[in-house]
Amino acid sequence: MNRAELADFLRRSRARLEPSDVGLTAGARRRTPGLRREEVASLAGMSVDYYTRLEQSRGPRPSRQMLTALARALRLTQDERDHLFHLTGEEPPRRETASTHVRPGLLLVLDRLYDTPAQVVTDAGEVLAQNALAKALVGDVMSRPPRDRNLARLFFLDPAARELFPEEDRPFHARGHVAALRAVTAARPDDPEPAALVAELRERSEEFAALWDEHEVSQRYRATKRFRHPVVGLLDLDCEVLLSHEHHQLLVIHSARPGTEAHERLQLLRVVGLQDLSPSGVGGEA
Template sequence: MDRIELADFLRRRRAELTPADVGLAAGPRRRTPGLRREEVAQLAGMSADYYSRLEQARGPRPSRQILAAMARALRLTDDGRDQLFRLVGEPPGDRRCEGHVRPGLLRILDRLDDIPAQVVSDIGDVLARNALAAALFGDASDRPAAERNVIVQYFTDPAARELLPPEDRLEQARAHVADLRAVLAARSDDAQATALVARLRSASPEFAALWASHEVAPRRRATQRFHHRIVGTMELDREVLLSDEGDQRLILHTARPGSESYERLRLLRVVGIEDFAGSVG
C-alpha cells in the first residue's frame, strides 16, 4: 500500500468536486474549493477520522468495501476507481460485481430530489437510490448485499409485492423474468447473471415456471401503479436511461403534473422519507 500516493490521490480528487456535484448544499463559510473531508466521509458511509487519516498518509489499509464506497463518494471514473484499488495494492477486480456506479449516472441522480430515482444494474442489483426512491421502495443499503436485487426481492419476499395492486403483480413478475432473459441472451457466458437465474429458479416455483415460458422482452418505458401505505396509490411513468455500456440503468418514476398521483408524490416527499423503513421494493 502506497500511503503517500493514496493520500495525494484522495486530496486531488476531493478538490475537484463541489457540493453541487454530489447533491449537497454549499453552506456558509466555505473558504476552499472542493468538498470537505467530512463530506466525503459522509457520502462514503465511513467515519471522518478514518478518512482524514487516509488523506494524511497514516491510515490503515482500507477494505475493498471501503474502497468501493470511496470511489462512489468521489465520483471516480472506471479508470479512477481502478487506480484507487491499485494504490492500496488491491487488484481492481470486476467493477460490476462490486457495484461501481458510472459517475455520469450518479451526477444525474444527485440532482433529482423531487422524483423517485435509482441506479440498478441490468440484472436488478440496486446500486444507488435517492431519498424519494428509498421512501417509496425501501432503503436497499439496509439489506445484505445478496438481497439488494429487485428481482430477488420480488420473487422471494412476499412483502415486496404489497407495493403493487394485486391485479398488477403477475404482469410485473413476467416483466422481471422477460427482462432478465433478454440480458442473459445477450451475454450467456456471464457467471453473475447465470448464478442469479439458478438461484431464482431454485427459490421460486413461480419464477421457474415463467422462465420456462421463454419470454424475451427488455423493459424500457412503462406506466406502473404503486400503493404506498401512507400516501395511497400513485400511477407513475417509468423511464430508463442507460449507461454507455448498457449494464447500468437510471430508472425514473414521474407523475403527470396536476394529477392526483403528482400531489401524492409531493406528499411522499414531505412525510414518507421519515417513514420509509416499512416500505419495500
C-alpha cells in the same frame, strides 16, 4: 497498501468536487475548496473518523465494498476507480462483465432529479445508486448488503418487496423480472453473475421457475406502475428507462403527471423525506 499515495489521491479527489456536483447545497462560506470530509464520509456510508484516518495515512485497509462506495462518493471515472483499488493492493473489478461503477455524469443527473424518484440499476437488476426520493418511495436499497440489492432476488424471495405493489399488479412485475433476466443471460452468456442469479431463483422460487420455463424475453423501457406507500397511499407513476449500452446500466425514472392525485402525493412524499415510513430497503421492480 500505499497509504501515503492513497491519502493524497483521496484529498485531491475530494478537493476538486463542489457540493453541487454531488447534489448538496453549499451552505455557509467554505474556507477551502471542495467537499468536506464529513460530506464524503456520508456519501460513502462510512464514519467521519474512518475516512479522516484514510486521508491521514493511518487508516486500515478498506474492503472492496468500501472502495466501491468511495469511488461513487468521489465521482471517480472507471480508470480512477481502478487506480483507487490498486493503491490498496486490490485487483479492480473485471471490466468484461457488466460494470457496477456508475459514471460521474450519470450520478450528477441522478442527484439533479430531486423531485423525481430515480435510481441506477444494472440490466440484471442490481441497484447501484438511488436519489433521496427513490429511497423514500421504495426504501434505502443501498443500505443493504451488496447481495441483497438485486431487484429480482428481492421480489421473488423477500415478501416485503412485493408489498410495494397492489396484489393484482404483482404478476406483471414478476413476468417483467423474468423476461429481462432471459434477455440478459442470452446477451452475456460468459457473465457468471446473471446465470448464478437465475440458478438460485429457479431453485428457491417455484413462481420464478414456472415463469422461466415460459421463455418470455423482453426489456421494459416504459410502463405505468402503481406503488403502495404506507403514508401517502397509492401512487400511479410513469416509468421511463434510459439505457447505457456501454455499461449495461439503466437510469430508471418514475414521474407523475402534473395535476393528478399521484403528483400531489409525490410532492407530499418529498416532505415526508427519508423517515423510516416505508419497508426499509425492499426495492421493487426497476
